[in-house]
Amino acid sequence: MSGNRSAGRGPARKRPARTVVGAKKAAARTAGVEETRAQRRAKAAKGRGAKRPKQPLTWKQRVRKGLAWGGIGALVMALIAVATFVYFYKTIDIPEPNSDFLTETTYVYYADGSTPIGSFSVQKRDFVPLDEMADELKDAVVAAENRSFWTDRGIDPKGIIRAAFNNASGNSRQGASTITQQYVKILYLSQDRSYRRKIKEAILSLKIQRELSKQEVLEGYLNLIYFGRGAYGTQAAAQAYFGVDASDLNLRQSAVLAAVLNDPNDLDPANGRDARLALRDRYDYVLSSMASVGAITSEKAEKASKKLPGFVDEKVSNTYGGQNGHALTLVKNQVLGLTKIDGTPFTPDEVNGGGLRITTTLTEKNMSAAEEAVRDERPEGFSDRKLHIAVASVEPGTGALRGFYGGQDFLRSQINWAVSGGQAGSTFKPFALAAALKDGYSLRSTFDGNSPLDIGGTEFENQGNEDYGSAVSLLTATQKSVNTAYIDLTNSMGNGPQKIIDMSERLGIPPAEAARNDEWGIPDQTPGLEPITGVALGSQTVSPINMANAYATIANGGMAAHPYVIERVEDADGDVLYDHKVETDRAIGEDIASDVSYALQQVVTPSGSGFEALQLGRPAAGKTGTATNGAGGVSSAWFVGYTPQLATAVMYVRGQGNEQLKDWLPSYFGGAYPARTWTAAMGYAMEGLPEEDFPEPAFVEGDPPEAGHEPYTPPPRPTRTPKPTKTPDPEPTQTAPPSPEPTPEPTPDPEPTFTPPTPPSSPEPTSSPTSCGLLGCPSQAQAARSQQRPQRR
Numbered sequence: 048m049s050g051n052r053s054a055g056r057g058p059a060r061k062r063p064a065r066t067v068v069g070a071k072k073a074a075a076r077t078a079g080v081e082e083t084r085a086q087r088r089a090k091a092a093k094g095r096g097a098k099r100p101k102q103p104l105t106w107k108q109r110v111r112k113g114l115a116w117g118g119i120g121a122l123v124m125a126l127i128a129v130a131t132f133v134y135f136y137k138t139i140d141i142p143e144p145n146s147d148f149l150t151e152t153t154y155v156y157y158a159d160g161s162t163p164i165g166s167f168s169v170q171k172r173d174f175v176p177l178d179e180m181a182d183e184l185k186d187a188v189v190a191a192e193n194r195s196f197w198t199d200r201g202i203d204p205k206g207i208i209r210a211a212f213n214n215a216s217g218n219s220r221q222g223a224s225t226i227t228q229q230y231v232k233i234l235y236l237s238q239d240r241s242y243r244r245k246i247k248e249a250i251l252s253l254k255i256q257r258e259l260s261k262q263e264v265l266e267g268y269l270n271l272i273y274f275g276r277g278a279y280g281t282q283a284a285a286q287a288y289f290g291v292d293a294s295d296l297n298l299r300q301s302a303v304l305a306a307v308l309n310d311p312n313d314l315d316p317a318n319g320r321d322a323r324l325a326l327r328d329r330y331d332y333v334l335s336s337m338a339s340v341g342a343i344t345s346e347k348a349e350k351a352s353k354k355l356p357g358f359v360d361e362k363v364s365n366t367y368g369g370q371n372g373h374a375l376t377l378v379k380n381q382v383l384g385l386t387k388i389d390g391t392p393f394t395p396d397e398v399n400g401g402g403l404r405i406t407t408t409l410t411e412k413n414m415s416a417a418e419e420a421v422r423d424e425r426p427e428g429f430s431d432r433k434l435h436i437a438v439a440s441v442e443p444g445t446g447a448l449r450g451f452y453g454g455q456d457f458l459r460s461q462i463n464w465a466v467s468g469g470q471a472g473s474t475f476k477p478f479a480l481a482a483a484l485k486d487g488y489s490l491r492s493t494f495d496g497n498s499p500l501d502i503g504g505t506e507f508e509n510q511g512n513e514d515y516g517s518a519v520s521l522l523t524a525t526q527k528s529v530n531t532a533y534i535d536l537t538n539s540m541g542n543g544p545q546k547i548i549d550m551s552e553r554l555g556i557p558p559a560e561a562a563r564n565d566e567w568g569i570p571d572q573t574p575g576l577e578p579i580t581g582v583a584l585g586s587q588t589v590s591p592i593n594m595a596n597a598y599a600t601i602a603n604g605g606m607a608a609h610p611y612v613i614e615r616v617e618d619a620d621g622d623v624l625y626d627h628k629v630e631t632d633r634a635i636g637e638d639i640a641s642d643v644s645y646a647l648q649q650v651v652t653p654s655g656s657g658f659e660a661l662q663l664g665r666p667a668a669g670k671t672g673t674a675t676n677g678a679g680g681v682s683s684a685w686f687v688g689y690t691p692q693l694a695t696a697v698m699y700v701r702g703q704g705n706e707q708l709k710d711w712l713p714s715y716f717g718g719a720y721p722a723r724t725w726t727a728a729m730g731y732a733m734e735g736l737p738e739e740d741f742p743e744p745a746f747v748e749g750d751p752p753e754a755g756h757e758p759y760t761p762p763p764r765p766t767r768t769p770k771p772t773k774t775p776d777p778e779p780t781q782t783a784p785p786s787p788e789p790t791p792e793p794t795p796d797p798e799p800t801f802t803p804p805t806p807p808s809s810p811e812p813t814s815s816p817t818s819c820g821l822l823g824c825p826s827q828a829q830a831a832r833s834q835q836r837p838q839r840r
Contacts (some may be wrong), residue, residue: 084538099480133510134596148234148271150400151619152283155378157414158449158614160406165366165375169400172279172584174619177266181296185265186342187305191333194340195592196265201227201256202249211644223242227252230268274304275311290359296348299356302333317361327660329666330355370418372457377466377569378407379614387624393616402619407612413450415442416731421452424724426713431455433702434712437464438728439591443599445629446555446608448569448592449693450732464590466570469683469700471585473528474594475551477601477643479536479583480525482550486540487749490646491519491758494539500531502580509661510673518759526649528656528671533583539753544578547559553634555597556589556606567609568593585674591687591696598687599694601647602668604742605640608633638745644668645744659722660688663729665738671717673708680707686721691739698723 117137152168189196202225206764224232233253255264274284281304283341288307289300296304306329333354338348363657366373382393382405397403417438425436430455438452452462483492496515499506509515509530516525524532537543552558557568559576568590575587596610604640608631616625635643647668650657656671669688676682682705687696699721701708708715 048270053176055371068202071810078362086738091203093809099384101541103425112548117557129422130615148279149152149379151796153398153403153405155375155407157404158406158408158447160615162411162422164378164407165371167379167399170279171277171283173268173282174280174402175282175293176270179300180269183298183343184271184281184293184296184302184304186361187298187333187337188269188308189226189265189300190336190342191305191309192229194336196226197261199227201225203253216247225252226268227256227264230271231255231263232520233271234267246438264579267814268302272308275315276317280435287361291355297356298343298351299354302330302337302351303356305333306330315361315404316355316358323355327355329538344813348605368455370451370453372416372461373451373453373463373465374407374409374414376457376461377463377612378486381569385613385616385625387616388626389624391626391661403624404616404617404619405613406444406617408442408447408449408614409451409612410449413732414452415450416440416452416728417452419731420728423727424720426720432459435462435464435700435704436477436589436724437468437698438695438724439595440693440728440732441592441595441599441610443603443689443691444606444608444631446596447614448610448612450726451592463671464698464700464704466590467704468588468590468593469698469704470575470674470676471589471594472683472685473530473585473683474672474675474687474696475547475585475587475589475668476528476533476583476672476719477523477647478551478554478556478597479533479547480521480646481554481601481635481639481643482543483521483536483540484548484642484747484749485635486546488521488536488756489748489750490522490642490744490746491520492751492756493536493757493759494524494532496517496524496532500533500534502534502538505580506597507531507581507584520759522646522649524653525646525654528650530584534580537580537583539751539756541752544580544582547582548576548578550635551597553607553632554600555634556593559587568596569610569612569756576807586671590713594685594687595694595696598669598689598696600634601640601643602689602691603640604637605633605635607634608632635714637742638747641742641745642747644741647688648741656718657686657688657722659718660686660726660729663727663733665690665733666740667729668741669722669725671722673715673717676705676707677705681709681715682706684708684715684717684719684721686717686725688725690729690733691741693729693734695725695729695732697721697728699724 056373089548124452148170150169151172152166152170154166155164156162157164159690193199199334210783228249235251258269269278270282274281274287276284276287278284278287281296282305284304285291285296285300287292288303289296291300303326306326309329310325312318313322314326314329316326333488334348334352336342337343338345365371379398382398382403383395386392396412417440421438424523425431425434431741435454437454438450439448441447442449451465453462453465455462455529484490495517496509496519497517498509498512498514500508507530510528515527515529515532519532521530521532521536523529524536537547540546555568556576557571557573559573561571569592570590571586573589573593576582577587579586592610600607611627613625614627615623617623648666649655650671651660651667651669652658653661657669660667660669667688667690669686672683672687673681673684674683674685682700685697686698687694689695698706699712701704701711712720
């Protein structure tokens with residue numbers, strides 16, 4: 048049967064035989080597939096809203112999806128940025144300006160009001176209005192720094208993007224800050240580069256833009272920006288680079304300043320060839336920028352670019368060098384002690400950076416006179432490191448300090464010896480003389496001139512322990528600086544020491560301690576001014592300025608004026624804040640002043656202790672002085688004197704101001720180096736001034752408080768018998784007989800005339816007269832007639 052089935056259907060196809068294992072595997076696979084499908088159908092039936100399997104995204108779909116998410120992210124970021132900006136805009140207030148950038152240079156001038164002495168500044172700056180700046184300068188700065196300045200809102204988004212791309216491409220770094228942003232950064236912020244500062248800068252720029260006009264912003268910027276050479280603002284820069292005002296800058300100069308403010312340290316042509324080349328590149332850029340914005344024509348830009356303008360040499364700052372530092376320090380201290388017209392005091396901030404204009408009493412001529420005199424007469428081999436010389440000149444009648452020399456270069460020592468002073472020595476004696484004349488004594492009154500003199504158990508000596516007799520007149524005691532006579536004088540007056548102090552204060556010496564409500568003097572106190580018996584010998588410390596002023600009172604006929612240095616103070620706008628008014632007081636009568644002056648004129652005679660001052664060649668009066676310290680060493684040497692037009696004090700001290708001069712200096716007497724220095728200083732200062740005479744002495748007579756000091760009257764000379772006439776010849780000639788010689792009598796003239804004896808080897812006398820009165824010694828007078836006037840050594 049099988050064969051028949053096969054025959055009827057055709058040849059039978061053979062099937063591969065299945066093994067048991069294979070069958071099992073096939074069955075398992077079939078069952079697995081069926082189970083999986085069943086499970087899927089069951090899950091699909093049970094699940095609600097079941098998703099179909101995700102199909103893979105095409106590249107276009109991926110791009111669209113990325114853009115969509117990027118847009119969302121950008122929107123979110125923008126919203127965050129806007130929210131942040133709004134937050135900062137609401138919370139950031141305009142801060143107080145950086146104080147240093149609001150300061151303006153204060154200038155100090157000589158008495159002429161135009162010649163500068165120096166300046167005070169935190170930053171060297173002079174504010175000038177925008178309309179006083181050259182138009183070329185304003186155009187150059189805007190073209191180079193911020194072309195969109197006149198139209199932007201304080202920030203420049205395009206500039207920010209442009210700078211970012213430029214910096215990213217590796218080109219030279221560009222800033223994106225507008226002029227408004229730079230102004231804000233200078234005036235309100237710091238120079239750090241943080242993003243927080245950048246955000247704050249941008250916000251403040253927007254706020255400032257709403258509060259200030261473009262003109263106000265540009266004016267502030269051009270007055271604040273640093274241009275190099277220590278100059279802040281266009282006015283200081285114009286002076287520093289070209290020696291002109293900001294209003295006078297030309298196109299080339301304006302382009303240079305607009306260039307250098309970009310990098311003041313590396314574009315200053317004074318810094319060498321590389322700096323000059325770099326400046327030239329930036330200079331050309333500024334000119335081309337000006338042309339591109341239409342500020343100038345291309346032809347002008349091309350012509351100007353052919354060369355840089357000429358520059359002034361960079362001035363090395365030496366404001367405080369030499370005597371300038373002493374002068375400026377003195378001026379500052381004096382201004383700070385003044386009260387303005389409105390009743391308020393000057394403050395350090397006003398002086399240092401308030402833009403004041405201070406006119407002083409000092410003259411260039413007198414300042415130079417003092418300095419040249421010290422240079423000429425300083426003993427050879429003695430530097431200013433140890434030997435300190437001070438000079439001060441005061442104008443009689445006003446108290447104006449016209450010149451001084453303070454000592455060592457201010458940069459090496461800040462001690463101004465014209466202010467700090469030293470022990471006055473015998474230069475204090477004229478105050479005792481004035482007190483004595485006021486108390487009833489006269490120039491003829493006599494006192495004990497022998498040495499030593501014992502007063503209350505204390506011995507006082509003359510220089511060299513020289514004796515001058517028991518009855519030496521005040522005139523002679525002054526001329527020859529007799530210590531013991533002045534001690535006897537002090538002791539003879541009731542409350543003598545205090546009377547001398549009172550007189551010195553009336554004439555111009557400040558009290559021992561400054562008075563709270565009436566401070567005067569430079570300085571306003573005199574340490575050591577105590578009512579002791581030896582007060583006239585000058586143990587107190589007096590400044591040369593105050594000493595010169597006190598002598599100026601005598602020269603002014605007894606009218607005293609307080610010394611001063613500040614004539615006038617104006618603010619930056621020219622408004623007067625302070626104006627000195629000269630006030631004088633009657634210190635002593637004219638008659639007493641003329642007698643004191645007459646006595647001091649005798650010091651400047653061939654027989655006086657100050658004979659060196661004769662070389663001045665015009666009427667002069669003065670007094671020598673030396674003082675001793677506690678150890679008995681000579682601590683100072685002085686000469687103080689005057690003409691009717693000027694009073695000058697010269698002081699020599701050593702080391703700390705009280706060290707030994709004797710056996711150290713070639714000569715320590717006040718009539719030596721100090722008198723020579725005085726003569727030189729006065730010679731320079733008086734040059735060109737007319738010669739003036741002193742008033743005649745009054746020879747006041749009063750009622751002395753103590754007897755025994757009557758004028759010395761020399762005994763009459765013996766009467767000489769006339770020779771008999773000869774017996775006439777038998778034929779006498781018709782001639783008159785000779786007249787007999789008159790009998791010599793003492794001269795009663797109260798105005799003595801001193802004839803020059805041979806000058807002593809030192810300013811102090813070497814002879815010991817025993818019977819000399821007001822008129823001098825007859826033997827000396829006879830010898831002096833054959834002597835010549837001493838020559839200056």
